[in-house]
Amino acid sequence: MALLQSTQSAPIGVGVQRDGALSQWASRHAAILLLGAVLVFLPAVANDFIFVQVVGWAMILGIIALSLMFLAGYGGMVSLAQMTVAGVSGYMITVFGASSLPAISLFWPWWVAAPIAIVIAVAFGTLTGVLSSRTEGIYTIMITLAIAAAFFYLTLQNWPIFNGFAGFTTIPAPIAFGINWKHPVPLYYLILFFAALSYAGVVYISRTPFGLALQGVRDNPRRMEAIGYNVTAHRVAAYAFAALLAAIGGILMVWLNNQISPGSAGIEATIDLLVIAVVGGLGHPIGAFIGAIIYVILRTFALDSLVAIGLDGRRFQTLIGLCFLVIVLFSPDGVIGLWRRLSARARSTGGRERH
């Protein structure tokens, strides 16, 4: 699995220079701080469409892709069921919360429905983990893809709970603390808050003893077993944490789109999520968000730009597939890896010039 081994980000070394002052910390994380500032002030300069439908949507996809990145990058398990976990939580919040279908929805308040949805989705994700931890390596993809596809066909066929291919529409975001979270600006900040929280959560977990042990399991499960770690338990726990991220993303996804249908967590969406994570790069949590913004920008503007250069705008999927192939063939560690190699080269040539 060369792809995963090349994604070592060596988080162990990061904490070494902790004696430095705040300024040192700030300079090391300048890019992240700058990005955060841009995102916080974005609603002031951009229009609703840009900051909700493009940036907000990218952050939601980023959260779900982050759960895949966490499993694949730190755990070595490429799970294709993460979009399905998001779909489960999205469906559950419509079943327990509000929608335009009184025959199915229970109309419980959001502070009951959202936790229930998350608990069910995490249970589902953990079960997926238990199943796919029974085998190793490349089998994980097969099993999780089979699970994802089974869920897609279930939502398509099942009317009593999932309302078949029609799905649910008109699912309002809640009104809480006197704020209507359906409005673009509050919704944007809600998404931003959870995106930042998920990112910080993954970075934090990756440095805890659990996160380090998980990376040990990724690199050499047999040796970890011999040292006395419970390999399966670490894997299943990783699935549970990843499912929590995906579940949060799923609820936000429903609130943003105002609808959910089988296609929301369908096979195409599942594959697109893997594309996002791989294109961004599995080596660092930020890769999930980079991949997501690239994907959303392509998705939003490719149609027009394809037509502008004289091609058929409907060939969007081919474009996505080609981008993905180019990344997999020439930079297996994604845009992150490309960036690392370019900056390393710039540094080495810069060093040579000084001599």
Next chain:
Amino acid sequence: MATAFGDDSGARGPARGDALGRWIGHHPIAALVIAVAVIFVLWLVLAPWPVAFEDVFGKKRLFINALFNGITLGGLYFLVATGFTLIFGLMRNVNLAHGSLYLFGGYMGYEAGEWTGSWLFGFVIAFISCAVVGMAMQFLIFRRMEGQDLRQTLVTLGLSIIFSDLMVWVWGGNAVQIDTPDYLAGPIPTPIVVAVKSSGDAIFLQYPRARLVIFAAAVVIGIGMWLALNRTRIGVMIRAGVDDRDMLSVLGYRVQLLFILVFAFGAGLAGTAGIVGGTFTSISLGEDTHFLLASLQVVIVGGMGSIPGAALGAVIIGCAEQFGQTYFQNYATVLTFVIMVIVLALRPQGLLGRR
């Protein structure tokens, strides 16, 4: 993980008769349960059902139709999944573009049939065109990333995105139905009683001739492959390659040529299955993922890399799908999913897989 092609007890030859007796001796209760189950199924199929029994379980006609449809669908799944499992077993390549090859074969066969008016000629065209695509994939791409199974899988994923979009471009989104040739059209009577008239006359089952003939063809292909793998020189090479690829190439065999041949054969088989699927029902957009999912489920249940396992898994999954659609429509996919879960829980390597 070594995988079994074929029954390795074949090597022991004369002891095979005793093996069954010994197995019964070791597992008397399991043997009894299996024997009772077999007798019960035979009774279900052959005997006319008592009225009280039909009141509880529905008409016998439904049951028999589901059973026949399930088994013949299993034949189709076997044709698709056997190429998938061969490619996986030998090259460790989870070919996620396998469903696209199925669809491509179906379309090519349809075009050939429209052009020449010959149904059988379509099989030749479908086999050759898919085999060429498969050879190109192995020769141009996978040869360059041998041993990197995750990366290969991602490449097949990218290819499947592009293939399916290009096929939509060429053939559009409408379903294509391949006409059954006249000599296979219509039903034939079978000696199975589905009901008894009030006058005492038995009503016999009428079943589509095409489905039975195609199922027979699938059985013949399966037996032919088993013989080729267990009795010919190239079969020995393939089985040796599955067990230890490096050793085989060290011994001076041309492993790359073998890989290309197996990839071509597996892809070609998927292509011919496309025509079968187009004749059974129809081929359309989305069928590629349906058959990819079926292949995944078949190899997970049957055992990864095992051809008898693919046959067993195909029949189980085919029957589960048809019985699910007949008896609990809203949860039909849950049945196949539950079977998969049970198999993974009890035998993670699949029913006939080998660790």
